[in-house]
Amino acid sequence: MSLIQVNDLVVMFGPVAAVRGVSFHVEEGESYGIVGESGSGKSTVLRAICGLAPTSAGEIRLDGKVLSAPRHPDFYRRVQMVFQDPYASLHPRHTVDRVLSEPLAIHGFKDREARIEQALEDVGLGHGFRFRYPHQLSGGQRQRVAIARALILEPRVLLLDEPTSALDASIQAEVLNLLDRLRGERGLTYILVSHDLAVVAHMCERLMVMQHGQVVEELTRARLQAHDATEPYTRDLLLASEGYRPLTARA
Amino acid sequence: MSDREWLLTEQPASRRQARLGQAYRRWLALRRNGLALVGLGIVVALILVAIFAPLLAPYDPIAGGDLRLDRLLPPSWAHPFGTDDLARDIFSRVIYGSRLTLMVVILVALIATPIGLLVGTTAGYLGGWVDVVLMRITDIFLAFPRLVLALAFVAALGPGIENAILAIAVTSWPPYARLARAETLTVRDSDFISAIRLQGASSARILWGHVTPLCLSSVIVRVTLDMAGIILTAAGLGFLGLGAQPPLPEWGAMIAGGRRFIIDQWWVSTMPGVAIFVVSLGFNLLGDGLRDVLDPKARK
Numbered sequence: 001m002s003l004i005q006v007n008d009l010v011v012m013f014g015p016v017a018a019v020r021g022v023s024f025h026v027e028e029g030e031s032y033g034i035v036g037e038s039g040s041g042k043s044t045v046l047r048a049i050c051g052l053a054p055t056s057a058g059e060i061r062l063d064g065k066v067l068s069a070p071r072h073p074d075f076y077r078r079v080q081m082v083f084q085d086p087y088a089s090l091h092p093r094h095t096v097d098r099v100l101s102e103p104l105a106i107h108g109f110k111d112r113e114a115r116i117e118q119a120l121e122d123v124g125l126g127h128g129f130r131f132r133y134p135h136q137l138s139g140g141q142r143q144r145v146a147i148a149r150a151l152i153l154e155p156r157v158l159l160l161d162e163p164t165s166a167l168d169a170s171i172q173a174e175v176l177n178l179l180d181r182l183r184g185e186r187g188l189t190y191i192l193v194s195h196d197l198a199v200v201a202h203m204c205e206r207l208m209v210m211q212h213g214q215v216v217e218e219l220t221r222a223r224l225q226a227h228d229a230t231e232p233y234t235r236d237l238l239l240a241s242e243g244y245r246p247l248t249a250r251a
Numbered sequence: 252m253s254d255r256e257w258l259l260t261e262q263p264a265s266r267r268q269a270r271l272g273q274a275y276r277r278w279l280a281l282r283r284n285g286l287a288l289v290g291l292g293i294v295v296a297l298i299l300v301a302i303f304a305p306l307l308a309p310y311d312p313i314a315g316g317d318l319r320l321d322r323l324l325p326p327s328w329a330h331p332f333g334t335d336d337l338a339r340d341i342f343s344r345v346i347y348g349s350r351l352t353l354m355v356v357i358l359v360a361l362i363a364t365p366i367g368l369l370v371g372t373t374a375g376y377l378g379g380w381v382d383v384v385l386m387r388i389t390d391i392f393l394a395f396p397r398l399v400l401a402l403a404f405v406a407a408l409g410p411g412i413e414n415a416i417l418a419i420a421v422t423s424w425p426p427y428a429r430l431a432r433a434e435t436l437t438v439r440d441s442d443f444i445s446a447i448r449l450q451g452a453s454s455a456r457i458l459w460g461h462v463t464p465l466c467l468s469s470v471i472v473r474v475t476l477d478m479a480g481i482i483l484t485a486a487g488l489g490f491l492g493l494g495a496q497p498p499l500p501e502w503g504a505m506i507a508g509g510r511r512f513i514i515d516q517w518w519v520s521t522m523p524g525v526a527i528f529v530v531s532l533g534f535n536l537l538g539d540g541l542r543d544v545l546d547p548k549a550r551k
Binding site for chain 2: 050051052073075076077080081083084085088089090091092093094095097102103106107128129131132133136146149153
């Protein structure tokens with residue numbers, strides 16, 4: 001049985017269908033990628049899984065059980081999310097300490113002090129960062145705080161919504177390595193949304209390509225690296241990911 | 252390490268240090284604004300005068316002097332602001348009047364701000380029919396001119412300073428509700444609110460701990476700027492005889508008492524009028540300064 005199973009998911013925003021009948025499954029401990037251009041509905045799939053977007057039709061199962069709307073409080077201890085923009089995902093008036101202690105308070109954890117220190121340690125931030133405000137942190141540091149916040153409840157699944165696209169290249173690699181390490185240490189399951197094929201190829205064993213709210217095709221990492229795509233749209237994406245080439249060189 | 256370095260460090264070691272550091276940065280920003288400091292000075296002076304009124308006032312504010320000799324005396328060394336038609340020292344009455352003014356201002360702020368915040372953030376965050384119902388109620392209150400609605404309340408409840416405060420509070424929360432709702436709408440769909448929802452926080456927790464702090468600064472600025480209006484409304488009610496009742500030394504009522512002599516004994520109405528003017532100006536200047544310091548959009 002798969003850990004997460006999405007069957008014929010449809011998400012409507014008013015009359016607009018952002019996601020139109022998407023199905024996929026993710027195994028325990030796997031890292032699964034969702035790739036597509038802007039507006040392809042890839043982020044909406046993630047938001048539907050965690051309940052931030054409405055499920056208009058179809059079903060989402062976690063551990064074989066259909067998820068209810070609104071989600072049961074227990075759900076949030078098993079599934080957490082890291083957002084794209086670290087400048088928007090931290091409360092501007094809360095210190096790092098407050099950001100991390102809030103989920104612990106909501107779920108009634110006792111050993112908060114130790115957990116906060118440990119969470120900061122795990123994402124490579126020392127004690128000196130604990131009482132800073134977000135405006136005293138760089139983008140990469142903020143994203144580390146966001147990852148620490150997502151992990152502090154010890155979830156099994158992490159939903160990553162373009163976790164590095166708002167960061168510059170050198171910081172991107174650091175954050176990706178951090179995510180890779182954490183997955184290895186804790187046996188986490190990732191669903192990673194990205195428009196960057198290189199990131200997905202680095203992070204994910206399997207991936208799904210989306211366009212216009214629908215699945216174009218599913219690929220394994222080996223097939224992606226061999227450029228063995230059947231659909232023309234995927235081939236276009238692969239070509240585009242190699243970067244800009246002058247017309248004359250291609251001809 | 253000096254106190255200043257301790258406050259401004261980029262790596263605070265405790266919750267308290269982080270909070271004090273933030274407050275100190277705000278103070279430094281406020282200090283750069285000269286006019287705001289003047290406003291702050293006036294407000295602090297008002298508070299001090301109210302606290303130490305018995306020490307500062309040379310005469311009793313209610314019992315007058317000799318009615319045959321001391322009525323309507325012009326300003327002199329014995330009576331710096333002169334005396335009124337009941338031979339009371341106007342300087343002492345203005346000093347004691349600061350207590351009433353301060354009481355009105357503080358009570359109105361304490362009643363109206365929480366109501367406005369609660370209504371506005373709830374309407375903005377929950378949306379849907381809650382929003383519609385709450386905002387239409389707000390609209391109804393906004394549709395009446397403030398003084399007229401306050402007059403109606405006082406007329407119904409009976410004249411007196413307590414009812415005047417209640418009437419002003421009831422009429423002054425709608426703008427704060429509007430403001431809080433607008434601020435809430437700008438943050439409600441942001442990622443950090445989504446993030447806390449994903450941690451399983453209840454709506455009440457999100458409203459109180461995450462949305463309200465972001466609305467608070469603009470509402471505080473607005474309340475401070477409204478203080479002048481509140482003082483003027485209280486004075487207006489007093490002037491019309493519906494606020495503080497004689498012999499309470501309320502500034503508006505004092506102006507009303509002196510209007511019969513305005514041509515020949517100008518000081519009777521002028522002195523409390525100047526007091527109202529100075530205090531209103533002080534609150535306005537302070538509010539302007541606070542806006543620069545507290546507005547989250549103004550700086551970083």
